[in-house]
Amino acid sequence: MATDVSTIIATDTAQVKAPVTVPSQTEQKPKSKVRSKYRHVAALHATTRPSCLSHESPETPSFLGFRNLMVLTIIVMNLRLVIENAKKYGLLITLTSNIHAVDVRWGALLYVLTPIHLFAAYLIERVAMEHAKGAVGRRKKSDAGMKKSPETENELKDFLNTWWYIAVAHTVNATLALGITSAVVWFCIRNPGIGMVSELHAIIVWLKTCSYAFTNRDLRHAMLHPGGPESAIPLIYGNCPYPKNITLSNLCYFWWAPTLVYQPYYPRTEKIRWGFFFKRLGETAALCTFIWLTCAQYAEPLLRNSLEGMAVFDLPSIAERLMKLSTISLIVWLAGFFAVFQSFLNALAEIMRFGDREFYGPWWNSTSLKMYWSTWNKPVYHFMRRHVYSPLVGRGWSSGAASIWVFVFSGFLHELAVGIPSHSLLGVAFLGMMAQLPLIFATEPLSRMGDVGGKVIGNCIFWINFVFVGQPLAAMIYFFSWQAKYGLLSENRPNP
Known part of the structure; x- marks a missing residue:
C-alpha cells in the first residue's frame, strides 16, 4: 500500500479509550530534538537566598550525614581504645573473681x-x-442527733x-x-x-x-x-x-510491680506476650554481661592507675584520668540505663501485665537539669512527686522549698546507695545532688527561651555535668576511698 492507512477501531466505544493509528511502512520516524547551543549568559543568581545553615534559611537542612559521621567517629575512637588497652594490659577478664x-x-x-x-x-x-x-x-x-455519751x-x-x-x-x-x-x-x-x-x-x-x-x-x-x-x-x-x-x-x-507508687488498682494488659518477654530478658542478660566485661577490662585498670595521682593530689593527672574515665562511664551508664529501664522493667511489666510502661522520657534532649531529673527515672520521680513534693506544697510550702527538700531526701538515698556498700560515707553523693539545685536554677531560664540557642546551651550544660563532672568524679573518689581501706592502698587488707 503506497498511501498512509489510518483506521479507527470503534466496534465498542465503551471499551476503546483512544483511537489507534496504524502507521504504514513508509512512515518517516520523528526527527530527534535538536538542543540549542548553551549560552554563557544564563542567570544563575536571579533571587536572594540565604545559606542553608543560616538562621534566615526557610528550611532547616537534615543533619543525618553529620550524625552518621559522629557515630563512625565514636566507633573508630573506641576501637582505638580497645586496641590500646589490649596492647597495654592484655586480657584481664577471667571467670574467677575475688567475691567471697x-x-x-x-x-x-x-x-x-x-x-x-x-x-x-x-x-x-x-x-x-x-x-x-x-x-x-x-x-x-448511732443516732446522728443524739448527744454523745461519755463512753x-x-x-x-x-x-x-x-x-x-x-x-x-x-x-x-x-x-x-x-x-x-x-x-x-x-x-x-x-x-x-x-x-x-x-x-x-x-x-x-x-x-x-x-x-x-x-x-x-x-x-x-x-x-x-x-x-x-x-x-x-x-x-x-x-x-x-x-x-x-x-x-x-x-x-x-x-x-x-515495676513501680514504687502503691495503687489499689493498676491498668493491665490483656495477655502476656512471651516472645516480647524473652527478648527483653535476653537484652538484660546481654547488657549486664557487656557492663561486666567493660568494667573489668577498661574501668578497673583505669581507676587503679588513678590511685597514685589521687594519693598525691596531682590535679593534671586526675583531670587526664577523669576525661579518660568519662567515656567508659558514659558507655556503662547508657548500657545500664537501657538494661534496667527498657529491658528489665519492660520484661517485668510484661510478666505482671502492668499496663503503664512510661519508665522514662526523652531525657537525652533535656534543655535543663530539671527536665533531666523529671524524665530519666519516672518510678522515683513519681514517688517523690506524690509522697514528698505534693504533700509539702499542700501544707503551704513554696514550690522552691519543696523542691529543695526533695533533693535533700534524694541525696540522702544516693549517699546510702553508694556510701554504705563502699564503706565510705563521704557525703560526695549527697553533695552531688545538692549541687544540682543551682544548676537547675541556672538552666531553667534557658529552657524557657523562645530561640533555639538557649535550649542548645542548656542541653550542653546538661551533658557536661552528666558526662565529665558527675559520675566519673564520684566513681574515682569512692574507688580511692575503698582501696585506701581494703585494697591496694590499705596496709591491713581483709583475709580471703
Missing part, C-alpha cells in the same frame, strides 16, 4: 528477708482496717490513739527495713557490688513500704469522712475500693 562466699551468703539472706517488712506493713494495715470498719459500723448504728467520747479518744500507734508501727517497720540491711552491708559485706545490690533492694522495699502506708492512710481517711474535702479518690480505684484492697494478693502484686 560470705558476701554471697549475706547478700542472699538479705534478698530473702528484706521483703518481710512489706508483709509487716500489710499486717499493720489489717489492724487499721478492722478499726476503721468498726468505727463506720458504730457510726451507722462515746472515750471510744473516740481510743480511736485516735490507735491511729498514732499505727503510724508509729509503720515508721518503725519502714526504718528497720532500711536500717537492718544498711548495718549488715556495712559490717558484714566487703564486696561493693553485692553490697550495692543489697542496699538498692532495701531502698526499693523501703519506698514501697512507705507508699503502701501513705496511700492506705488516705484511703482510710476518705472512707471515714465521706463527703469531706479529702474524700475524693481517683475513679480507677473504684475497681478495688478500700478496704477490699487490703489483701495478700493485692500486696504481692505491688511487691513485684
